[in-house]
Amino acid sequence: MGGVVFLLLAAGFAAAGLRLSWETLPQDRYTEVVWWSPASWMFAGLFGFAGLYLVVTGGIWKRDSRFQPMSSEQLVAAVQNAAVPFCVCLDCMLFLPYEVSVGRCPRCESSGSCLEVHNGADRKTALNAIPPGR
Numbered sequence: 025m026g027g028v029v030f031l032l033l034a035a036g037f038a039a040a041g042l043r044l045s046w047e048t049l050p051q052d053r054y055t056e057v058v059w060w061s062p063a064s065w066m067f068a069g070l071f072g073f074a075g076l077y078l079v080v081t082g083g084i085w086k087r088d089s090r091f092q093p094m095s096s097e098q099l100v101a102a103v104q105n106a107a108v109p110f111c112v113c114l115d116c117m118l119f120l121p122y123e124v125s126v127g128r129c130p131r132c133e134s135s136g137s138c139l140e141v142h143n144g145a146d147r148k149t150a151l152n153a154i155p156p157g158r
C-alpha cells in the first residue's frame with residue numbers, strides 16, 4: 025500500500041511542477057518558480073521511483089504471485105506434506121503459511137473458507153474439504 029501512496033505523491037508533485045512551468049507568474053515570484061519547479065520535478069521523480077520500487081518488490085504484485093491458486097492434486101499434496109500450523113483457503117485453492125494468513129485468506133479476504141490446520145485432525149478435515157478435480 026505504501027508504494028501506491030508514493031505514486032500518488034509523485035503524481036501530485038508532477039502536477040505541481042507542470043503548473044509552475046506553465047503558469048505565468050509575476051516578476052517578484054521569479055525565485056520561487058526557479059526553486060520550486062525543479063524541486064517539484066525532483067520530488068516527483070523521487071517518489072515515483074520509490075513508489076514503483078515498493079509496488080514491485082513489496083507490494084501488491086508480489087503478494088499476488090506468492091499466492092497462486094493450485095489444482096486439487098497440488099493442494100492435497102501441499103496439505104499432506106506441510107508442517108503444521110498452516111492455512112488453506114478452499115475458495116482460492118491456496119496453501120498459506122500460517123504467519124501470512126492467521127485464519128483469513130489474504131487473497132479473497134474470507135475467513136469462512138480459510139481453514140486453519142494445527143494438527144492431524146485438522147489436516148484430515150482440510151483434505152476432505154478440498155473439492156476434487158479442480
Ligand SMILES: [Zn+2]
Pocket residue numbers: 113114115116117118129130131132133134
Ligand atoms: Zn481465499
